[in-house]
Amino acid sequence: MAREMREAGVPQVEVLVDRGKPWERILSRAGEGSRTLVVMGTHARGPVSALLLGSQSREVTRKSRLPLLLVPQASEPGNQGERTR
Numbered sequence: 765m766a767r768e769m770r771e772a773g774v775p776q777v778e779v780l781v782d783r784g785k786p787w788e789r790i791l792s793r794a795g796e797g798s799r800t801l802v803v804m805g806t807h808a809r810g811p812v813s814a815l816l817l818g819s820q821s822r823e824v825t826r827k828s829r830l831p832l833l834l835v836p837q838a839s840e841p842g843n844q845g846e847r848t849r
Contacts, residue, residue, distance in 0.1 A: 787823035
């Protein structure tokens with residue numbers, strides 16, 4: 765994904781692998797340096813539950829001072845709204 769973003773013209777893409785509670789690590793890293801956007805994936809769920817975020821996304825959404833882009837997990841063709849395995 766990082767390669768695709770660079771090829772699409774995104775000037776700086778950084779991929780980090782870290783340990784700890786995901787939402788805490790994401791917020792900690794987001795507060796460092798000159799970052800301008802947090803991008804997170806979310807699980808695709810049914811139409812009603814799609815309105816609810818998972819616990820990690822919810823915490824980052826509640827506490828982030830940076831703009832947040834949530835990207836839903838793609839569903840398989842013919843299974844719209846169902847979680848892929």
